Amino acid sequence: MKLRERLSACALSAAPFVLTFVFCSLILLLAGANPFAAFSQIISGAFENYRKIADVIVAMVPLLLCASGMLITFAAGLWNIGVEGQMIAGAIATTAVVRLLPLPAGWMLPLTVLAGMLGGAVWGLLAGLMRTYGKVNEIFGGLGLNYIATALTNYLIFGPWKPADGATMSGTDPFPANAWMPVIGDTRASLPPIIMAVLAVLCVYLLLRNTRWGLRLKAIGMNRLAAERMGINTKANMLLAFAACGALAGLAGSLQATAVYYRLIPSISGGYGYLAQLIVLLSLLRAEWVPFIVFFFAVIHVGSPRLELRLQLDSSLGGILQGTIVLFFLLMRGIREVVKRRQERING
Amino acid sequence: MHIELQNIHKSFGTVHANAGISLEIREGTIQGLLGENGAGKTTLAKILSGYQRMDSGNILIDHKPVSFGSPAEAIRAGIGMLHQDALDIPALDVLDNFMLGSDTSLFLSPRQAKLKLLDLCQRFGFALDPNTSVNKLTVGERQQLEIVRLLALGVRVMILDEPTTGISSPQKVLLFRTLHRLASEGISIIFVSHKLDEIEQLCSEVTVLRQGTVAGSVQSPFSTSELVMLMFGQQFSVSPRPGITLGEPLLELDDAAVSSYRLNVAHMNLSVRAGEVIGLAGLEGSGQQMLMRACAGITPLAHGKISIHNHDLTNRPYQEFLQLGVSFVPAARLEEGLLPGMTLKEHFALLNGSEFVINWRQAEEIAQRQISEYNVVGTPDTLVQSLSGGNQQRALLAMLRPELRLLILEHPTRGLDIGSSRWIWEHLLKRREQGTAILFTSTDLDELVEYSDRIVVFSSGIMSAPVDARQVSSESLGYMIGGKST
Numbered sequence: 001m002k003l004r005e006r007l008s009a010c011a012l013s014a015a016p017f018v019l020t021f022v023f024c025s026l027i028l029l030l031a032g033a034n035p036f037a038a039f040s041q042i043i044s045g046a047f048e049n050y051r052k053i054a055d056v057i058v059a060m061v062p063l064l065l066c067a068s069g070m071l072i073t074f075a076a077g078l079w080n081i082g083v084e085g086q087m088i089a090g091a092i093a094t095t096a097v098v099r100l101l102p103l104p105a106g107w108m109l110p111l112t113v114l115a116g117m118l119g120g121a122v123w124g125l126l127a128g129l130m131r132t133y134g135k136v137n138e139i140f141g142g143l144g145l146n147y148i149a150t151a152l153t154n155y156l157i158f159g160p161w162k163p164a165d166g167a168t169m170s171g172t173d174p175f176p177a178n179a180w181m182p183v184i185g186d187t188r189a190s191l192p193p194i195i196m197a198v199l200a201v202l203c204v205y206l207l208l209r210n211t212r213w214g215l216r217l218k219a220i221g222m223n224r225l226a227a228e229r230m231g232i233n234t235k236a237n238m239l240l241a242f243a244a245c246g247a248l249a250g251l252a253g254s255l256q257a258t259a260v261y262y263r264l265i266p267s268i269s270g271g272y273g274y275l276a277q278l279i280v281l282l283s284l285l286r287a288e289w290v291p292f293i294v295f296f297f298a299v300i301h302v303g304s305p306r307l308e309l310r311l312q313l314d315s316s317l318g319g320i321l322q323g324t325i326v327l328f329f330l331l332m333r334g335i336r337e338v339v340k341r342r343q344e345r346i347n348g
Numbered sequence: 349m350h351i352e353l354q355n356i357h358k359s360f361g362t363v364h365a366n367a368g369i370s371l372e373i374r375e376g377t378i379q380g381l382l383g384e385n386g387a388g389k390t391t392l393a394k395i396l397s398g399y400q401r402m403d404s405g406n407i408l409i410d411h412k413p414v415s416f417g418s419p420a421e422a423i424r425a426g427i428g429m430l431h432q433d434a435l436d437i438p439a440l441d442v443l444d445n446f447m448l449g450s451d452t453s454l455f456l457s458p459r460q461a462k463l464k465l466l467d468l469c470q471r472f473g474f475a476l477d478p479n480t481s482v483n484k485l486t487v488g489e490r491q492q493l494e495i496v497r498l499l500a501l502g503v504r505v506m507i508l509d510e511p512t513t514g515i516s517s518p519q520k521v522l523l524f525r526t527l528h529r530l531a532s533e534g535i536s537i538i539f540v541s542h543k544l545d546e547i548e549q550l551c552s553e554v555t556v557l558r559q560g561t562v563a564g565s566v567q568s569p570f571s572t573s574e575l576v577m578l579m580f581g582q583q584f585s586v587s588p589r590p591g592i593t594l595g596e597p598l599l600e601l602d603d604a605a606v607s608s609y610r611l612n613v614a615h616m617n618l619s620v621r622a623g624e625v626i627g628l629a630g631l632e633g634s635g636q637q638m639l640m641r642a643c644a645g646i647t648p649l650a651h652g653k654i655s656i657h658n659h660d661l662t663n664r665p666y667q668e669f670l671q672l673g674v675s676f677v678p679a680a681r682l683e684e685g686l687l688p689g690m691t692l693k694e695h696f697a698l699l700n701g702s703e704f705v706i707n708w709r710q711a712e713e714i715a716q717r718q719i720s721e722y723n724v725v726g727t728p729d730t731l732v733q734s735l736s737g738g739n740q741q742r743a744l745l746a747m748l749r750p751e752l753r754l755l756i757l758e759h760p761t762r763g764l765d766i767g768s769s770r771w772i773w774e775h776l777l778k779r780r781e782q783g784t785a786i787l788f789t790s791t792d793l794d795e796l797v798e799y800s801d802r803i804v805v806f807s808s809g810i811m812s813a814p815v816d817a818r819q820v821s822s823e824s825l826g827y828m829i830g831g832k833s834t
Contacts, residue, residue: 210705210706210708211704211705211706212697212698212701212702212703212704212705212706213704215694215697215698215706216698218690218694219687219690219694219698222687222688222689222690223683223686223687223688223689225683225684226683226684226685226686226687227687228666229646229676229678229684229685230698230699231666231667231670232698233667
């Protein structure tokens with residue numbers, strides 16, 4: 001590659017970050033705030049003390065789980081937007097186990113985990129069945145199922161599972177103590193969820209890199225017709241991908257219930273499913289980049305509420321930051337493609 | 349409008365689709381553009397109608413140079429094209445489609461447009477209901493809609509690419525009458541086809557393309573043998589054939605029928621024996637693709653029976669065909685055969701072994717061995733889409749299982765140079781010696797005559813009885829394909 005081409009490639013990779021910074025600075029200036037103060041507040045908000053750092057880790061758990069699930073479906077070329085609903089389904093299944101089965105302490109937590117994965121997998125399979133047999137695009141199917149899952153939580157919280165002293169938006173009664181994941185010291189972080197999240201990313205990384213199933217999924221994602229001609233059962237593999245992604249998302253939802261809120265609350269998925277979508281887009285479907293991007297997003301997530309406290313800015317700025325970086329990143333990738341094609345045309 | 353094309357060049361990768369084509373079209377004439385598949389007809393038509401940019405060359409309209417960046421610009425200059433596959437938007441109704449692309453005013457007036465549509469339809473005897481949805485129309489009716497749409501847009505030159513494929517014979521009569529009438533009104537028609545009889549019936553002048561260049565231009569009345577000669581460009585000869593010893597019957601088709609939305613192929617009876625090579629001749633889309641896909645288990649039969657190696661496979665899943673040793677090598681290598689974005693090694697890993705964790709070292713070894721055995725110019729880490737056409741084809745052959753009963757190949761040597769083609773056939777004949785039966789299509793008559801034991805000719809969905817390849821010459825085959833019996 002010529003030096004000039006390499007420099008322009010470099011500039012294009014750095015551009016999304018620079019553009020996001022400039023764009024958000026402009027918004028901050030319009031809001032009458034000092035951009036540098038705002039950015040440093042976010043950073044210090046996330047790293048103020050060890051409890052804040054633990055909060056970053058708590059936010060990373062669902063993001064890692066959802067993102068690794070989504071890597072599986074994205075590998076097969078499926079835009080599984082239903083991760084939010086799959087999280088909720090996991091949380092509902094977990095709550096059902098906690099409420100309906102009087103289990104001894106040692107059995108309770110493992111079973112909540114299994115129930116969460118099963119609930120998410122079923123919800124994922126629904127989107128998958130609609131896609132493979134009903135010819136419903138998984139984006140629309142997933143979105144519809146997200147709404148149904150949300151409505152179902154609300155129905156349960158305000159109906160059969162309403163607390164004794166009346167239903168409120170704060171959810172069901174807290175779970176009994178045997179359904180609480182243990183925390184580390186006086187932080188909000190819990191060890192089993194962290195281990196599970198790390199394992200999930202690792203497994204998905206190995207799955208996509210070294211296993212026949214992962215390779216088949218990639219083949220389906222690259223060219224479904226050719227994959228079918230090669231004798232790969234595309235429908236079954238796609239369904240399996242939906243189920244696996246749903247199981248990981250369901251696990252995330254289950255852990256939100258047993259390790260963060262200790263109850264079922266409305267919108268327990270908390271937008272993590274959508275955020276994971278952005279993370280996977282940014283990773284270009286490379287599992288090894290996911291932990292770093294998740295960390296970055298979690299820092300913004302935990303740090304941005306400080307804007308409200310210290311600078312009287314709305315904490316939704318964090319969301320703007322996360323969204324714009326993805327948009328600029330995708331924009332630059334598009335531009336890079338156009339530039340590349342033009343160069344190819346010039347070079348013959 | 350007088351149109352002149354000067355020295356048009358267009359390449360797709362290594363394929364030189366148009367290699368210096370010059371052509372003149374006079375006002376109010378029906379100019380034929382004849383050539384076999386891949387001769388560059390459609391590319392030339394797309395360049396003239398703004399769908400594709402040329403690499404170099406000039407287009408002159410009334411002696412003034414023009415260039416089009418888009419079909420809309422070409423239409424503004426008065427040139428419109430009817431595509432092989434109708435490009436209209438099926439979800440809309442006839443009237444909406446009719447109004448598409450007219451940018452004379454910002455707001456469309458459906459009432460005026462309807463009057464105009466009905467007026468045009470009446471002039472040409474088309475029976476189009478403005479309010480039916482387009483997906484209820486037949487191919488011929490969509491074509492009529494497209495003709496009146498282009499006329500309403502003020503087109504003075506109309507290009508028709510293989511317009512008689514998929515339309516009924518009354519529609520064809522009506523189409524030809526319409527084209528004659530348009531020509532008499534001063535509209536120039538460019539009629540792209542590979543059907544000799546249609547060209548002879550319709551055109552006053554024909555230009556024959558072969559391999560991206562002009563093979564010659566002829567005025568009406570035409571001599572069929574001259575057109576065949578220009579089209580296929582060969583000295584016709586009967587090739588000597590070695591004796592063949594065939595094995596047991598492998599593939600049996602019993603009154604089989606396949607149908608698609610534009611073509612029904614019925615009454616196919618064929619019995620192929622182990623080691624036999626069957627050539628499928630015919631113009632593109634005459635039914636031979638459907639036969640191959642039925643034999644590969646991709647398209648289900650609408651009627652009749654198919655059995656392979658004495659197993660009745662009628663309407664059985666594709667997987668069972670694979671298990672019985674049937675393999676299909678498609679012409680669309682990157683669309684249907686290979687996985688663009690994946691390396692050769694990944695392809696071999698997918699197709700070999702069954703353990704859950706992939707043994708990458710073994711996959712690398714297999715890839716390396718097959719690459720060198722099949723002369724693929726590439727490494728195990730080469731992405732398949734960066735291989736040349738010939739290497740893609742060799743890679744596809746390298747991926748086939750060692751033991752096959754039936755190998756079905758769509759245009760196995762299309763786009764390949766002579767050396768690659770010879771290599772491919774050497775390999776295929778070796779497989780045949782091992783008892784694999786081969787079915788293949790080709791537009792190269794020499795290839796069909798040289799390598800087939802028997803040849804089946806398809807013409808508009810009708811399959812001929814198999815003929816002994818030793819008894820046909822390329823010339824007689826050319827006549828049969830052109831729908832003329834010798």
